[in-house]
Amino acid sequence: MDFNTILQILDSTLRLTPPLLLACLAGLYSERAGVFDIGLEGKMLVAAFFAGAVAAVSGYAWVGLAAAIAASTVMALLHGFASITLRGNQLISGVAINFLAAGGTALIGLNWFRQGTQTPQLNGSARFSEITLPFADSIHSIPYLGPIYADLLSGHWIISYIAFLAVPFTWWLLFHTRFGLRLRAVGENPEAVDTAGISVIWMRYRAVIITGILCGIAGAYLSTCMNAGFVKNMTAGKGFIALAALIFAKWKPWSAMWACLLFGFLEAISIRFPNLEIPGIGTIPVQFMQALPYILTVVILAGFVGKAIPPKAGGEAYVKER
Amino acid sequence: MGRQETVAPAIELKGISKSFGPVQANKDISISVRRGSIHGIVGENGAGKSTLMSILYGFYKADSGQIFINGKQTLIPDSQAAIAAGIGMVHQHFKLVENFTVLENVVLGAEEGQRLGPSLAKARALLVELAREYELEVDPDAVIETLSVGFQQRVEILKALYRQADILILDEPTGVLTPSEADHLFRILRNLRDQGKTIIMITHKLREIMNVTDTVSVMRRGQMTATVHTTDTNPAELAELMVGRKVLLRVDKKPAVAGDVVLEVNDLRVTDSKGVVRLKGISFQVKAGEILGIAGVAGNGQSELLEVLGGFGRATGSVKVRGTAINIASAAQGRHRREAGISHVPEDRNHLGLIMDFAAWENMAFGYHHEPKYIRAGGLMDQAAMLDDTIGKMERFDIRPPNPRLNAQSFSGGNQQKIVLAREIEHNPDILLIGQPTRGVDIGAIEFIHQQIVALRDAGKAILLVSVELDEILSLTDRVAVMFDGHIAGERITAETDEKELGLLMAGMMEGAA
Numbered sequence: 055m056d057f058n059t060i061l062q063i064l065d066s067t068l069r070l071t072p073p074l075l076l077a078c079l080a081g082l083y084s085e086r087a088g089v090f091d092i093g094l095e096g097k098m099l100v101a102a103f104f105a106g107a108v109a110a111v112s113g114y115a116w117v118g119l120a121a122a123i124a125a126s127t128v129m130a131l132l133h134g135f136a137s138i139t140l141r142g143n144q145l146i147s148g149v150a151i152n153f154l155a156a157g158g159t160a161l162i163g164l165n166w167f168r169q170g171t172q173t174p175q176l177n178g179s180a181r182f183s184e185i186t187l188p189f190a191d192s193i194h195s196i197p198y199l200g201p202i203y204a205d206l207l208s209g210h211w212i213i214s215y216i217a218f219l220a221v222p223f224t225w226w227l228l229f230h231t232r233f234g235l236r237l238r239a240v241g242e243n244p245e246a247v248d249t250a251g252i253s254v255i256w257m258r259y260r261a262v263i264i265t266g267i268l269c270g271i272a273g274a275y276l277s278t279c280m281n282a283g284f285v286k287n288m289t290a291g292k293g294f295i296a297l298a299a300l301i302f303a304k305w306k307p308w309s310a311m312w313a314c315l316l317f318g319f320l321e322a323i324s325i326r327f328p329n330l331e332i333p334g335i336g337t338i339p340v341q342f343m344q345a346l347p348y349i350l351t352v353v354i355l356a357g358f359v360g361k362a363i364p365p366k367a368g369g370e371a372y373v374k375e376r
Numbered sequence: 377m378g379r380q381e382t383v384a385p386a387i388e389l390k391g392i393s394k395s396f397g398p399v400q401a402n403k404d405i406s407i408s409v410r411r412g413s414i415h416g417i418v419g420e421n422g423a424g425k426s427t428l429m430s431i432l433y434g435f436y437k438a439d440s441g442q443i444f445i446n447g448k449q450t451l452i453p454d455s456q457a458a459i460a461a462g463i464g465m466v467h468q469h470f471k472l473v474e475n476f477t478v479l480e481n482v483v484l485g486a487e488e489g490q491r492l493g494p495s496l497a498k499a500r501a502l503l504v505e506l507a508r509e510y511e512l513e514v515d516p517d518a519v520i521e522t523l524s525v526g527f528q529q530r531v532e533i534l535k536a537l538y539r540q541a542d543i544l545i546l547d548e549p550t551g552v553l554t555p556s557e558a559d560h561l562f563r564i565l566r567n568l569r570d571q572g573k574t575i576i577m578i579t580h581k582l583r584e585i586m587n588v589t590d591t592v593s594v595m596r597r598g599q600m601t602a603t604v605h606t607t608d609t610n611p612a613e614l615a616e617l618m619v620g621r622k623v624l625l626r627v628d629k630k631p632a633v634a635g636d637v638v639l640e641v642n643d644l645r646v647t648d649s650k651g652v653v654r655l656k657g658i659s660f661q662v663k664a665g666e667i668l669g670i671a672g673v674a675g676n677g678q679s680e681l682l683e684v685l686g687g688f689g690r691a692t693g694s695v696k697v698r699g700t701a702i703n704i705a706s707a708a709q710g711r712h713r714r715e716a717g718i719s720h721v722p723e724d725r726n727h728l729g730l731i732m733d734f735a736a737w738e739n740m741a742f743g744y745h746h747e748p749k750y751i752r753a754g755g756l757m758d759q760a761a762m763l764d765d766t767i768g769k770m771e772r773f774d775i776r777p778p779n780p781r782l783n784a785q786s787f788s789g790g791n792q793q794k795i796v797l798a799r800e801i802e803h804n805p806d807i808l809l810i811g812q813p814t815r816g817v818d819i820g821a822i823e824f825i826h827q828q829i830v831a832l833r834d835a836g837k838a839i840l841l842v843s844v845e846l847d848e849i850l851s852l853t854d855r856v857a858v859m860f861d862g863h864i865a866g867e868r869i870t871a872e873t874d875e876k877e878l879g880l881l882m883a884g885m886m887e888g889a890a
Contacts, residue, residue, distance in 0.1 A: 232490050245471045247485065248455070250455070374435070
């Protein structure tokens, strides 16, 4: 395998990772605060739809992104209302969000645009354009470092950079600020937070809103960066893969990034080598290659990668004790 | 802070009432606590102590009445207001984030500014100061779950002091402590009092009230029945005020007439699923007609011992009942244990002794439901027989309310325990294993339960009693073995030992000849 092929695979990895990473971090905020969220998938899908639809109508990708964030946050608040205020079952609420998103986006899409369930093709300013980092052209000729900078690190969409910058930011927020301390505490022992005179409810809502925002950005990436418009069910399980990555990463921001990169890498490989030949074994079927990220998801969720201890108060609504 | 003497009491409650639906938890309670004193509040479970303190800490809003802090009327709508008024609370179940460090727990909710760094630095400095001043040493960087309960409690006290509490409320502070840890706590409390802090201590342990408080209030059925100077009263009087009738604090029993060895345990070893060795070679014997007590701080292997003997834990070694070995190599043998004559009143009655959502009559039959007396022709279960049987047991064990159809969770802790006890004792076992017989049980019921245990002993049964309450061990047992760190640190004749000696054994500070 030559240097260029490796570079292409890594570049592809970096293009496939951002939606996973954003969704994974979204889940991290929510679950660290004690609200389990299997509705990442649904929120991303809704966001992808509104990003595509609003960008198509307005002609601006940024307006699409704003609409995506708003729509996803509304869905997040719905989940929050069901699981925090009404103390409902968080898994069921998450499943409901996913169903609502899958059916709702297709239905509204059909009704608005009459193009099957898709949104119109996005062109020009309705789509995010790729950013060339400074000096990318001038240092391109430097062997190895030049192409790594110019071809691999440069030339992604703004959202890609946001996604990767969100990792150190999340780490800092979680472990070096008052907000982060309280957020982590509310997911571990809400009683401790309550007796300290902090509202458990409000803390959890704030976490859920952040989840909504991040899922919104992730969804917008799918329909206005990676693709030129919304296609029915375009998330294709990315929300669940993000969830698996979150568990794999044991709810830690840096590990989340590595986990998502691994999933992105697997997907990149399966795209680059649909029919991988392994000497002595023969050709690996394309279906197997495409299934790789999902197989890894199942392996992780089945607990084969060591014990992942979730936030202790996760999944349970907070009820003030008598 | 400081030692200024003010005329106004630190806390004054006037006419506090609070109802939950039809239940009146607090009725017109008035109380005044002098600044710089330790004030005890005693009462049975459900007497309204915790409700009253929750009102003071802003968890509940009183239906009527007023609160004065340092002479000034104060509204306490939430915990934040309580903290602002200088009230700190150390809950019975600690409110600590277990995977946070001591520092993080101390600053949580009292941070200064958005960034954590400065708050942590300030807390670190203050912790050093408080440690010196009040014997409150704790490693600021230790993670809570690695600390013993005694230290965790100190963190709770530090939390309150960091928030500049002048009034400290402690809810059942010694329930989880060894005697020496409790003594240390009392030293801390006296230090705090001498520095002008006011301390309110809720407890049901009369000995502690006598030991550490200046004044004491007694609550019964939502009312404050008396407030007296501790030096002017005695435990018997306090117990009578709590229960409303005379109570025997010491168990009235004849010397044991021990017979043959019934239960013989040899070199019992248990390793749990995490690979931690829980029992490191336990050996003892229990004879017919005697009570062997197992003392020790919770978590030193007593639970594992009961699990193995009760038939739901695995172990190596040997257990013999009247000379016949029983199978301890595989778990899930509870029924075989009962058939071998071993009955078990588990430590954790909520999870192991009862099914809370099931009726009393169903709970009464569990474990024995396959017995012919409960089976009708055709192999169906005989509900009528079970109900009849339960009614009889409820009468004999004075279980209230005597309604066999009521769910287990609707009974008070004492009556729940009596249900388990009735089921196990009336099965007429040769050996009774009983864990924490009076945990969460009121004084009135304690007396009854102790009498039942002694009666069973006098009927020639072998009894193994596990308790973390030294008072109970000392008053009830004939011999006592102290467990520490998975082995028996020493065995004594109960009448020939005392709390001090057992306390040292419990702390692992004295290895006695077993």
